[in-house]
Amino acid sequence: MKISLGMVLALCLAGLQFVAVTFVVFSSFLTSEKVLLAHARDLLRDVGTNTIEHSKGFLKPARGAAELATRLAENEVIASDNFEQLEKLLFQQLQISPQFAGVFYGDETGNFVYVMRSDGPGPFRSKIVMWEDGQRTTDLIWRDDRYAIVEERADPTDTYDPRERLWYQTASEKLTSIWTDPYIFFTSQKPGITAASPVFDPFGGIRGVVGVDIGIDAISEFLSRLNVGDSGKALILNRNGDVIAHPNQELIRTQNTDGTFRFVNIAEIGDPVARAAFGHLDSTAEVSVEREVSSRFGLGDSTFVSTLMPVISEELPWTIAVYAPEADFTGEIKANRSQNVWIAASIALISGIFGLVLANYIHKPVRAFAVRSSLVSQGEVSASEPLPKTYRELERANETLVQAIAERKKSEAEFGRTFDLASRGMAQIQAKTGKLMRVNTKFADMLGYTNDEVLQLTAHDISHPDDPVAAFFFEDGGNTGSEYLHEKRLLRKDRSVIWVSENVIVIRDDAGNPLHAVVTVDDITERKASERKIQQLSWDLSHSARVNVMGQMATSLAHELNQPLLAITQNMDSALFNLQQSTCDIEELKTILQETDRQAHRAGDIIKALRGFVKKDGVEKAEFDFQELLEQTLQLVRSEAKEHGIHISTDAVDLDPVYGSRVQIAQVLVNLLRNAIEAIADSDVEERLVKLKAMNTDNGLMVDVLDTGPGFDPTSDLFEQFETTKEDGMGLGLSICRTIVESHGGKLWYQEDENGNSRFCFTLPALIPKSVPEIQNELSA
Template sequence: MMKSLGALLALGLAGLQFLAVLAVVFSSYITSQKALLDQARDLLRDVGANTVVHSQGFLNPAEGAAQLAARLAQNEVVASDDQQRLEQLLFQQLQITPQFAGLYYGNEDGGFVYVMRSPDEPGVFRSKIIAISAEGERSTRLIWRDGDFNILRSQLDPADRFDPRTRPWYIKAQAERAIIWTDPYIFFSSQQPGITLAAPVFEVEHGVRGAIGVDIEISMISVFLASLNIGSNGKALIINSNGDVIAHPDQDLIKTATDEGGLRFADIREIGDPIARAAFGPLAASGSIPVAQETASEFVYEGNRYVSNMMPVISEKLPWTIAVYAPEDDFTGVIKRNRAMNIWLAVLVAVVTAIVGLALADFIHRPVRAFAVRTALISQGEIDADAPAPKTYRELERANEALVQEIVARHAAEREYGETFNMSSRGMAQIAHGSGNFMRVNQRFAEILGYDRDQLIGMRFADLIHPDDAAPFADSGILTKDDFVLNRDLRCIGANGEAIWVTVNAITILDQNGKALHAVLTMDDITQNRHAEEQIDRLNKDLSHLARRDTMGQMASGLAHELNQPLTAIAQNADSALVLLDRQGGGNPELRDILTEIEQQSLRAGDIIRALRGFIRKDEFPPKPFSLEDLLKQMCYLVRAEASDARVTITTSLPDDLPRVVANRVQIAQVLINLLRNAIEAMATQPDAAPREIGIAASASEEFVTVCVTDSGPGIAPDLNLFAEFETTKAGGMGLGLSICRSIAGNNGGSLWLDDSVSRGARFCFTIPVYQPKVTPLQD
């Protein structure tokens, strides 16, 4: 019976461990295989997403070519006949954009300027210029240049008959009147894969003047794909919407010869990558490329399982599909081999454990067997009952007695401490050493945070701290350090998601040997006190703002009063000068224009000052109907000198049927002037190469006309309240301009706001009511 018990203990221990090891091995294999396959799919997805981003980032400079065309047309560089200047501009653009293989411009007369890279020629760049004379004669000149635009060689090509007007890029750009992309193709000169972007160039009086084109080599995308690490044998490729493979880690596989002796892209069904053919060829044959959404699949090739993934097209302009595949064994092969080894290892561990367990069971069971033998001998009368018991028995008995005494004492201490802990009026918690988890919390602690006590057990104090106050607790074990002491105010996030201000005190409890046992933390709710302090601060700030606004109102009213007199004198003097000029027989026309402009602007300044004074004094100025289009032209004319000094271009986009509006015209003019000058000042500090453009657009609805002023400046910081009084981004600003503008817009029946939908710069919009003429009913 006793031996059977020891054997069962040993065999049970070994058997349970064997089963546990097998369960761990198989469960680990299943979960690890699934996790690795999921990771493999995530890796393929990430590779596809990275390839999309890389391709877009590689081709995005081509969008700049369209903007270049617009700027060239606006500055009348393309529209002019200065082909040398145009060649220099294209040369500079080609130098700063390594993705471009060449840039060219063709006009409606057949003229053509082409600048391309030419590493194998006498110079690193070659230009081709086709000039058409007024009599219709054409001449073609080839120019080789070095990197400094110096001519190394120049010659005429009388046999050239190239006409840009017959090229697909020119025809398509003219027909669509927008930026167009061609399908990828193999460049004839460099025999490298590429794509062409073209944009029409407009002239105000003559419509389309010509088209600008950009040749972009996309071989670098294949180089990028070759650098990707997708398992051990995985690959990524790019498939065009027509099935052509336009990028592959092995660039030689994507080119194939045509019947005419040229080169074209290889179709996915004929590419020299057999795994790619097996993965994506059937989709191309069924017309399923491109896919509408991300598509993951598995397939078998020559007995090996593969995983693949296809991404949706990059964009409508670039209907390219990113395709990725990789062998499944790249991710699960190691774990499959480890599974068999771990099973044999489990068997070996079970055998060894059984032998050790048998010996251990006999050692543990020996004192019990000795006491059983002694009892049997006493019952048979072979030994005296007073005979000394086995030594092991007495040691176990004393140890048992001492242990019982320790347990009783500890329970008494824990009971006393537990009552104090639970009944405390302050929030209290015990934090485990090492993990930082709550071991125990009292009811008051749970009430402050809004949790149940059971919910807090196992959570960490660092998880409850507000993110703005969590920096000192970034180290998860800080509360369990041996020398840690904490006494500070901070914010916690309650169960309802709201911030709670608390005062926290915490120390680490050490044992008699100086080893950390746990941390004790106390907490008091001070949220109401904090809210009271914040309310007092807000009231003080509001009182300060009211005092400053009253002072600014008095000062502005005084300035308006004082400035009226000199402005009146200026207007009268200008009028008197015009009268004297008339008496002298007309005089100089330019002098008359200057005097007239002085008189008009002084009168307009007087109107603005009177309007400002009335706005400050809350005088009533009845709104009147006026033409917003005329007002916009006048405001652009007024700031043209400032815009010219800052090299800022102002453009307007107004509908033909823009209705009249009803408001105080002078006040609306002030809003426009303030927005335009703010935009000019914002862009004046930008680097010279940065764009400096202001766009004014207007649109009308039944009740309002909306005017938007958009600039290409640095934009507005998201944490700045521009419309608050005394808030400004200017070093010398007072922070009143936009606040007054918003008040003006509101007083005139509209509104003013910042439109944050633009990706660059800033856009301010305001509305003005549409003038609704009163209809007098007909009398019978």
């Protein structure tokens, strides 16, 4: 749909107003947004700093735990086997250190004493694993603040072994006090870290390991109380990418296949925002941030800001990560921006209405000019009529336009007269669809239609179904040609067939797309009939010539052989008579036999000469292009094939040259092709096809002629002289063909393909370069 000039002016005026107001609104928004985002990053930095300071508070009890573990390792009670005293000692240490979650000791035999805080039935719980005589026992004891037993029971299902725990293995290996990375405690299933020290026997060997558990779940509780915007969160990552603290403690742990628990990695945490913001850290060997890193990212329809703080310290290799939705800081200004956009749209609408009124006033003379130009073009108004009041530029344009319209109408009138009065059939055909848009009377009469009837048809409707429609009419329009000249058949209204010579001129636009075609046709039906009669006469003469030649050969054979045979007969009678006499003259008998021998040789020479004529001995041989010969041969038989509705397909590319008699090889090709055509023409098979295939082989050239005719009687000898399957055949064609092929050093044979179709094949040996003397010697041989 095209827009008028007035509408364009109105839209331009309103659009300028809208763009100006929107520019002011967005520039203000971007400035405010930049300030608020900077404020958001400062807020996230403050949250991270606060979390770092709070986390450092856990460093002091961790150091105290390491010192306690060392002091306990030096205690004589730990070094003894009195586990009752050991339990009491650990109970006292846990009471005086409220920040500890538990104190424990494990030895090399698997014995284990663990005192921890409990939620009931007593405030403290002891777990004692003892091995005696190869038997393991596990006792659970709950005590009150005065060390009195509240409840006691055995746990036969417990399989805990301190020697398999990381804290035990690390302390035993390093032989010094250690504290572990955060992990999930086996007993309480809460997050924490462990400080442990080895206990040595008098000989310096490892006796066991004593340790202290410090819970860090209070950090997650602290994070849950932080206000990071409206819905932001802070979390803590260990150097291996594990999430050790999160406002939702349920998200930071997951169960292993053996029933134990571990921290989730940042790449698998159930917080999708945290995973999107910091999940890339899992791809590194160690999470270590040397300086503060701020970023902005999108998730779904929301945008978030995030900050990564540097590692707290060497002793606490933890990284604080904070994120918050950007909308928490810029939501109000975005809402204000939407309001301002609506205000700008309202101003633009008012400006557009005013501009439309103004544009209508400006456009009125232009519209009057356009209406007048249209009327002039249609011939409803004379070009000499005065112009309506308009602009000076339009007056000059009018003069040029009127002149162009007059020239165009003159050209159209001349073309119309030429089109209608032409002595040849003419039609204008629409692109792609092939619909007849305009025809002259000659074209309609040629097909037996009236002008109105033929305009209801397409090029496909009037074309013979076996003849292709010009590529211009194909729906894909892929052919880029502009002119076609070919002969084809058209269907008249009574469904009779006429032959026409069709000249198609394609009219295209500037982009090369077809618009329509002008088609000129001449009726050549009579010429085609004359050509067929001449061709039939040529075939009859050719056949008559072949019969005449064979008759002459038979007459010559009888005449030439009659004299020597008669002489032989008379000589033999004389010899017999001489032998019957009582006095046989040996010399006379010898003379008779010698004369008989001479006459016999004479007859043999006659037959040899006749055979040499049939074999065409002495025909000049030379190197020639077989592919060129093949194409010329097809020209000789293609019209005969088309007359019978037979299609000849060829498959011959890059063929090697051949040495031999070009005429004789052509005779073989023509004979085989005509035999194939005649076999199909005399039958009623549905598929009417002859396939000619030629290809290079290791030994020379192989030619294959296949037809879809009815085939041959398997009992007949096709290559026997005077053996034929045709009513008027002489049975010499295939025999002569085999003789020619074999004289060239090749082979001719017949076989059926997998579908039962007849297939004649012959080979020609590879070209052997020969000198002129060699060729002359061969010709004279």
